[in-house]
Amino acid sequence: MMHHIKGVLNAEQLSTLTQHLTHADWVDGRVTTGHQGAAVKSNEQVDTQSSLYQELQQFVLQAINQHPQFFSATLPVNISSPLFNRYQGGGAYGFHVDGAVRREENLWLRTDISATLFLNEPDSYEGGELVIQDTFGQHKVKLPAGDMVIYPSSSLHCVTPVVAGQRIASFMWIQSMVRDEKKRAMLSQLDDDIQQLSSIESATTTRMNLLNLYHNLLREWSEI
Numbered sequence: 001m002m003h004h005i006k007g008v009l010n011a012e013q014l015s016t017l018t019q020h021l022t023h024a025d026w027v028d029g030r031v032t033t034g035h036q037g038a039a040v041k042s043n044e045q046v047d048t049q050s051s052l053y054q055e056l057q058q059f060v061l062q063a064i065n066q067h068p069q070f071f072s073a074t075l076p077v078n079i080s081s082p083l084f085n086r087y088q089g090g091g092a093y094g095f096h097v098d099g100a101v102r103r104e105e106n107l108w109l110r111t112d113i114s115a116t117l118f119l120n121e122p123d124s125y126e127g128g129e130l131v132i133q134d135t136f137g138q139h140k141v142k143l144p145a146g147d148m149v150i151y152p153s154s155s156l157h158c159v160t161p162v163v164a165g166q167r168i169a170s171f172m173w174i175q176s177m178v179r180d181e182k183k184r185a186m187l188s189q190l191d192d193d194i195q196q197l198s199s200i201e202s203a204t205t206t207r208m209n210l211l212n213l214y215h216n217l218l219r220e221w222s223e224i
Contacts, residue, residue, distance in 0.1 A: 001185050002132060002139060002151045003073045008117055009063055009146040017059060018119060021084065021168060025050045029085055029093075040094030043159075046084040057082045060117065060170050064148070072191045073150060075177040075184060077224055078109045082117075082172040087128055092161040095133070098153045102173060111153040112181075113174040118143045125165030132157045150174070152181050177222040187221075190214050 009017065029043035046053050060082040064070045080102055087093075102109045116130055122142045129140040130149065133156040140160075141149050151157070153173060178184045191214060197207040 001181060002134075002141070002149060003188070004143065005067065005069050005073060005148040005150065007146055008067050008070065008148045009060075009119075011146070013059075013063060014119065014146050017056065018168070020052060020056055020059075021046070021119070024052055024056070024084070026086060032083060040096060040158075042087075043091045043093060044086045044088075048081075048083070053084075056084060060172075064117075070148070073184070073188045074113050074115075074174045075187065075218070075222070076174045077177050078104065078107065078175040080104055080109055080111075080173040082170045084119075084168070084170050087159060087162040087167040088125075088165070090161050090163060092127075093159040095131075095156050095158040097156055098173065100153075109173065110175045110179075111173040112176040112179055113150050114153045114155070114157070115148055115150045115172050115174060116141075117148045117170040117172075118145055119168045119170060120166065121145045125167045126163045127160050128162040128167035129160045130157060131160060177224050178218070179223055180221065183217075183221050187214065187218060190217075 025047040026044040027047045029045040030038040030041050032045060032048070033041055046056065061079065064079070081104065098111050098114055100111060102111060121144060129142045132139045132141065132151050134152075143149060159167075176184060178187060190210065194207055194210050194214060197203040197210070200207075
């Protein structure tokens with residue numbers, strides 16, 4: 001299931017990040033993909049060996065870890081180091097599926113959830129839609145700068161050719177406490193409902209009962 005998370009980065013954060021990205025060293029995007037993905041991938045990525053990359057990925061991690069909706073929707077155990085890509089001049093990434101596991105320093109991370117954080121406005125480039133395929137068909141995603149889409153890493157997906165302008169984004173993978181996608185979706189919806197009830201004074205008992213249910217379900221379903 002896809003989930004649109006609004007306002008992961010505010011205008012000030014976006015401005016700071018995009019200014020830094022103009023000074024970044026960009027390399028062939030195929031350096032971080034396997035043989036299968038490399039055959040259909042044509043983009044650039046920020047060099048992960050550069051000192052600026054360390055700053056950039058910490059900046060993004062700090063922002064997403066402070067966003068309550070991100071936590072509610074993903075229930076993260078581990079988050080991969082965010083990467084940054086750029087598509088231009090017809091660059092695209094054909095249909096592929098993300099690898100099931102990734103090596104992150106001294107640990108292995110299971111990729112339950114894929115995330116794309118859009119860093120420039122959709123009207124600043126043509127093409128570049130993230131297309132995600134699931135049992136209900138294909139869904140095209142092109143979000144405002146600062147917004148994020150998350151979706152199951154098991155999904156086939158692609159990025160359509162960017163025929164004008166540049167598409168710049170950060171992307172990462174999340175291993176969730178709750179591996180099952182349907183259970184995560186139920187917990188996220190329950191959490192949303194609990195938050196809405198917090199503004200209704202007469203709903204205190206109902207809210208506490210639902211909060212108790214939420215934590216008992218999380219305790220039952222989490223794998224940590």
